[in-house]
Amino acid sequence: AQSVTQLDSQVPVFEEAPVELRCNYSSSVSVYLFWYVQYPNQGLQLLLKYLSGSTLVKGINGFEAEFNKSQTSFYFRKPSVHISDTAEYFCAVSETGGGNKLTFGTGTQLKVEL
Amino acid sequence: SAVISQKPSRDICQRGTSLTIQCQVDSQVTMMFWYRQQPGQSLTLIATANQGSEATYESGFVIDKFPISRPNLTFSTLTVSNMSPEDSSIYLCSVGADRTVKPYYGYTFGSGTRLTVV
Structure with missing residues (x-):
């Protein structure tokens, strides 16, 4: 069975600042990793997915993610956030x-705050 | 990736009644999934629906409460039966891409059904 942990339930950040979200997972087998966004209502x-190959993946709107196999972590990053990035972000594994x-x-x- | 149309987008229902949620996909897909998202929480898988077989339910979910139909490869319904206020949630359908198809796009979600039981 798999489990996925996102330690930060809320992350406040000022506009144009960088952001990093961390996702830890536990699985006895190899997995695909995904980051999803849910805007209000x-x-x-889907923003990003890691399937195999390069551990750094690039998604839409300037988002990127890095897979760290030794830490069983999947980091989600954006160098400069915008007000419109305010949303709920979910990590998922399969x-x-x-x-x-x-x-x-x-x-x-x-x-994201002004 | 597949495009999903989910209906209704929202509903307010009386306790004790049932609501059927429809999910239509613009292409044939083998696997369809139904999720529940309770207020302020993450998504929990209710069941996996494959065409031509009984749906497979996750722990804590039963067919009598959440009957699912999958009559063909582009359509599925989820019924929330004998509703109580605790069933107030967002219900989402999802399809999984065929892993032999490249590039593998993962999963697509419908826009969800916001259910309020009063």
Whole structure:
């Protein structure tokens, strides 16, 4: 079974400042990793995914993520945030083999302030 | 990636009644998933629905409460039965990409159904 932990439930940050969110996971098998965003009153939108290969992946809107296998962590970063980045961010993992289920972390509320 | 249309987008229902949520996908997909997101919380998988077989429910969820239909490869419904205020949540459907298809896009989600039970 997999488990996903996002230690920061809320992260306040000033506009144009950098942000880093951390996701830890536990799994006995290899996994795919995802970061999703949920804007207020909306569904989930995929931002980034790590499948294999380079541990640094780039997503939309300037977001990027880094997979650290030794730490079983998946870091989510943006060099300069904007007010419009205020949203809930979810980390999720899925086994690379069968199953195909997504296990979500508890989410991090990013609040960008002026 | 697939595009999902989920209906209704929101509803307010009386306790004791049932609501059926529909999920339509613009392409054929093998696996469809139903999630619940309780207020202020993360997403919890309710069940996995494959066409032509019974849905597989996660621990804590039962078919009598959340019956699921999957009549074809582009459509599924989730019914929330005999509702109580504790069922007030966002319900989302999701489809998983075929892992043989490159690039693998992972999972796509519907916009969700916001259910309030009064």
